[in-house]
Amino acid sequence: MSKIRLGIIGLGRLGKQHAVNIHHVIPEAELAAICSVVPEELNEMTSQMSPELVTEDYHELLAMDSLDGVIIASSSQQHCRMICDAAKAGVRNVFTEKPIGMTLDEIDEIKAAVTAAEDMRLQVGFNRRFDQSIQAAKKRLDEGYIGRPIQIRMINRDPAAMAEFIIKFSPQSGGLVLDMLTHDYDLARWMIGSDARSVYGLGGVFVYDGLKAVKDIDNCAILVEFENGVIGQFETSRNSAYGYHSEMEIYGSEGCIRVGTEPTKNRVTCLNKEGINRQCAEWFFEYWEPTFLSEIQAFVDCIREDKQPLVGLVDGYKAVQWGYAATEAVRERKVICM
Numbered sequence: 001m002s003k004i005r006l007g008i009i010g011l012g013r014l015g016k017q018h019a020v021n022i023h024h025v026i027p028e029a030e031l032a033a034i035c036s037v038v039p040e041e042l043n044e045m046t047s048q049m050s051p052e053l054v055t056e057d058y059h060e061l062l063a064m065d066s067l068d069g070v071i072i073a074s075s076s077q078q079h080c081r082m083i084c085d086a087a088k089a090g091v092r093n094v095f096t097e098k099p100i101g102m103t104l105d106e107i108d109e110i111k112a113a114v115t116a117a118e119d120m121r122l123q124v125g126f127n128r129r130f131d132q133s134i135q136a137a138k139k140r141l142d143e144g145y146i147g148r149p150i151q152i153r154m155i156n157r158d159p160a161a162m163a164e165f166i167i168k169f170s171p172q173s174g175g176l177v178l179d180m181l182t183h184d185y186d187l188a189r190w191m192i193g194s195d196a197r198s199v200y201g202l203g204g205v206f207v208y209d210g211l212k213a214v215k216d217i218d219n220c221a222i223l224v225e226f227e228n229g230v231i232g233q234f235e236t237s238r239n240s241a242y243g244y245h246s247e248m249e250i251y252g253s254e255g256c257i258r259v260g261t262e263p264t265k266n267r268v269t270c271l272n273k274e275g276i277n278r279q280c281a282e283w284f285f286e287y288w289e290p291t292f293l294s295e296i297q298a299f300v301d302c303i304r305e306d307k308q309p310l311v312g313l314v315d316g317y318k319a320v321q322w323g324y325a326a327t328e329a330v331r332e333r334k335v336i337c338m
């Protein structure tokens with residue numbers, strides 16, 4: 001079977017990771033086209049890979065008939081028009097980073113464009129679903145290990161060490177809830193197999209006053225009622241003193257399942273006169289690195305085997321929809337029914 005030919009739009013933090021994985025790690029795929037509006041990024045990738053097309057205009061990449069699929073890893077504000085343009089250009093397989101769109105109008109536009117394009121497959125970059133521990137936990141849950149699920153609790157904390165970057169990135173990211181918590185919501189609704197019925201939350205600026213000017217917050221706690229009755233608790237922070245922390249617990253009638261209780265950097269434990277010490281993960285990149293490969297491998301497998309992705313249009317749509325409801329719940333301090 002010939003290699004799956006991919007093109008990528010966006011070669012920043014995440015796009016570069018995807019490009020390197022496709023070129024160096026995934027044997028069934030090749031990176032035939034790259035696009036970025038940053039010439040240095042194009043030069044760096046071209047020197048490593050020599051793709052057939054190198055361009056600053058993503059329309060040129062979408063027009064390349066010989067591609068089997070396109071990865072959109074541009075900044076979030078670009079996703080909607082790039083997904084819609086890919087649909088119009090007849091691209092059959094699209095992987096997009098999250099969020100699929102930045103507003104409720106945008107996600108409606110994307111839904112219409114993808115649905116109108118016959119046979120278009122859209123995979124959304126909710127990478128955590130591809131984590132081996134999370135997949136093992138999901139299997140245990142589905143086998144009934146904890147009986148009837150009653151509560152799902154998510155913790156998502158960014159390190160204080162990245163504060164300067166986070167504040168700078170905030171205006172383009174859509175804010176704390178849309179940018180960070182939609183990962184947790186997607187994971188929670190996949191784990192328990194139900195959508196949110198209502199959402200309530202509290203949050204504010206506790207540490208980084210600079211976020212007030214861009215109407216963002218640095219800490220919040222959100223309570224969700226799922227349609228199947230499960231209670232969801234989502235806690236997030238941008239000022240974790242000890243590093244990056246992502247944790248999930250599902251509590252049920254017969255027990256509980258936990259993933260990531262100790263967000264360690266590696267498996268090393270050090271002991272000295274001060275006691276036992278393990279280093280924490282520093283940033284999401286190192287913690288989730290294997291999932292960035294697995295999700296692109298899954299995208300390639302879906303093209304090769306003509307199957308639907310684990311995380312698609314509906315999931316991307318529902319995450320943004322929930323992100324808006326949760327943001328409103330925190331801002332207005334009231335219960336929002338979905």
Ligand code: NAI
Binds near residue numbers: 013041
């Ligand atoms: P970045 O700012 O490092 O890179 C953005 C890239 O988009 C640059 O290469 C830039 O050239 C390209 N770009 C922007 N406008 C363009 C245009 N009109 N045409 C072509 N290229 C264009 O951004 P980063 O951090 O890599 O984030 C990219 C996306 O990935 C965001 O949507 C973000 O939400 C998502 N993301 C997802 C994560 C996850 O855990 N799944 C983690 C980090 C980011």
